[in-house]
Amino acid sequence: MQEISTNVVIQFPSEFVLITKLEFEELKQHELTGTYWSMKDLERRTNKKHDWIKEHILYPERHRKVLDIEYGGFAFYPKSKGQTWSFHASRMAEFLDKNFQAIFLES
Template structure:
């Protein structure tokens, strides 16, 4: 046991070795690797509006009103302005979202999207 003197208080610290068995059907990976694997799942994937509804647990009306049509977001998202969201321009066309870029956008702008002070 090691004793440390810190801010006139006596602290005790115990150092131990512990073996934890990892099941044969499991592996341990770093957080960085996990993030990379999650991103790989979205590469080359396109979401429909229905996919986006499921992903963020909101209906399409809310998504349009709070994410897709406000100018501060539309200027970033619209494929016609270099973005990664296809906005339907005529009846019969459907929304299309580049999954990886949309997921990153949602993460980056979470507070702005869901804040009452927009």
């Protein structure tokens, strides 16, 4: 069997960078760091309307005990008119990922 070897030079435009898959995953993981979601953000992320989100995710007691900041969670539940929902984005995303089956099977 014969073997041929060659060197190839590939040029990337200066606005591109080449990183490892591990670095890419770490960047993706940190993209939500320091970010808060509103109810509208949560609607976009879940592709569900706020009524469904409240009924199936936010108000069931089993989830509220984990989510509500009053219980040490990462979601602010409005207490009076004019206040808005607020969610710690990275922790909420993690909660949604970990509880996907429970949320949809119990719907």
